[in-house]
Amino acid sequence: MNTANIFISAMAISQFIFLAIHFGLQYRNQIGRLVAAFCVCAIAYLVHDSLSHGNSIWVHLTLEVLSALAPFLLWLVAYLLFVDDRRTPVIAILSITLCLVLEVAGELSFSIISWQQPSHLYDRLVSLLPQMILLVFSLHAIGLVARGYKADLLEERRKFRVAFIAGLSVVIAIIVSGNMLDNILSDGLPGSGDLYDILVSICLFSVILFFNLLSIQASKGANQLLALKPATSSSQDTVDQAPERRDQDARYVAMIEKAMSEEKLYEEPGLTLADLARHVGIMEYKARRIINQSMQYKNFNQFLNSYRINAACELIKTTHHPVSRIAMDVGYSSLSVFNRAFKDLMKQTPSEYRKAHQ
Template identity: 35%
Template sequence: MDASALHTLDFALRAGLVTLMLFVAAVLWRDARSPAYKPGALVALGVAAYALQSASGFSSWPPLWRAPVAMLSTGNAVMFWLFARSLFDDDFRWHPLHGLAWALLAGLALVMCVFGPRLWLGLAITLATLGFALLAVAQTLASWRADLVERRRRLRVFIVGAGTLYTVVQVAQRLGSAEPAGPVAALADMAMLSVIAGVVSWRLIGVPADGVLGSARVPPAPAADARPEPGAISEPPVDPALITALECLMTEQRVYREEGLTIARLAERLGVPEYKLRRAINQGLGYRNFNVFLNRYRLDEAKAALADPAQAPVPVLTIALDAGFQSLGPFNRAFKAATGQTPTEFRKAALA
């Protein structure tokens, strides 16, 4: 393929990717129904900026145009990490330090635009990009076992595999050569990025997103006479006997107290495949995360103990450990999130 054809194909890929990412950003920002939508919109903007920044001739752009594009592109490493956190952590909340991290990394790009390329600046940006990519992968894997949403679990696999491969290739290229990528390498880069962006975009906005994005609890089950939407994938109904057996284990045998209880061990106790138990807890009981499901029972027991006058002398730590929490910190955070009070404040109000 001659240079002219390579240039034309590269331009077409970049134009298509920029158009797609701007469209995705607009849709996600407009429909900000969950914490993951806005980070997703900003990641899409960052990908569009990268497609422009990595194009040949970008360095000849006027500085006032080049600087914001470079900042969006470089700071996208932070936004991708935040996107992974918000997508796979139902309790994710924005923090001012997140904005500071983005500003610091984007600031390095601004310095490079103003003062020209510097070896130490390029190395710092490359290492920071790799660091935030690894944080995103760690976040994606951290709660893999506890995630009950099957479509979201499959999306994790794609993001971990494709995202890690793309990042490793990019970092290796930057560290291995100080020269800009050749036309073939640049075209391959755009092709790989377009495929990844296209798949993730389709998963986020091209299919019903209730199973991927949403609140910590799924919507109520539809009425028995409700008709499925055209093109919807029907799933077998949840076995009521499994729900009954599960509730028996949790309320009568109090298995939630067991240290290190996993969904695999619970499925073994019930004698069912793990995927069936996941679907039962997710679709039958409305939970998206296994730990949140367990904490419901632990917190109910802890609240009953804290409100019991006979247990007034019992330390809060003892109550937390008896209910199945491994330490006081996670118990206090879960209790405050569920009740709006600390355990001590709850006890004082209950016993007043």
């Protein structure tokens, strides 16, 4: 590693250390611990990149495992922050376990038992498959940001999505894809490795510096979000509102409830927040604020499912229609989506609910 890369890596490491300390002390919860752990893993990646092959195999192995955990921890932070209807991520846990096993197997195979010549297939398996798994974690983290953006009713979280997860996920995706390319083109181009390392270090330093500045200037809403507290209006905020504002919000709530309960707008497949706002005759940002602050929903899908599932429960109790027809009647275009939403809200399947209320 040349002097320029060492200097840039050291600057990036200093930013990760600051971020780890800041989150570890400021947010003493899951998010704080996960971000601090991610920083440790990112530092391990930068340090591992500077080690020569003469170092201990166990040092290399430890840093390799920590580096591999970085995309998974980033994905886990995204999952906790931006997914409201969470389940135990069994597939993710199994995937990262497989990745770590392959990383360890590959390191041991090529170092401790290097006298044995592994097959080309084995070589590719332990080299490329872990990188592919980590790339999927990175891309899926970006997907979590984008997928829930439109339905998100929390303004601070909408801003925080792109600034926090997308930026870091892109960095990890660059790192993982670069490692994959290095494994595919094992000989590489003369001098290309140092140039790539410098670019990655610059990218890491720039993103983490930006995020450190952002976290220092975080607003009250952003701090509530990172602290995993409900980011809704406080009672003091409600008291401080002008009477005209409260009356206007109450009218908007009544208009929204009428559209959903009496006019049954929820029956429209693919209904969006923009559609609801247009139907009621208010701006979309106002509809978002009203549903979040006055009606206490975090995202539009939760709000919409509450009306649809309540209507479905009534139809299940009072009719003998098949569950598939009821799902379509209340606005779902997919039976699997309906079954999942029903079980999330009612803690039982539609069939079990029907048996219990016959």
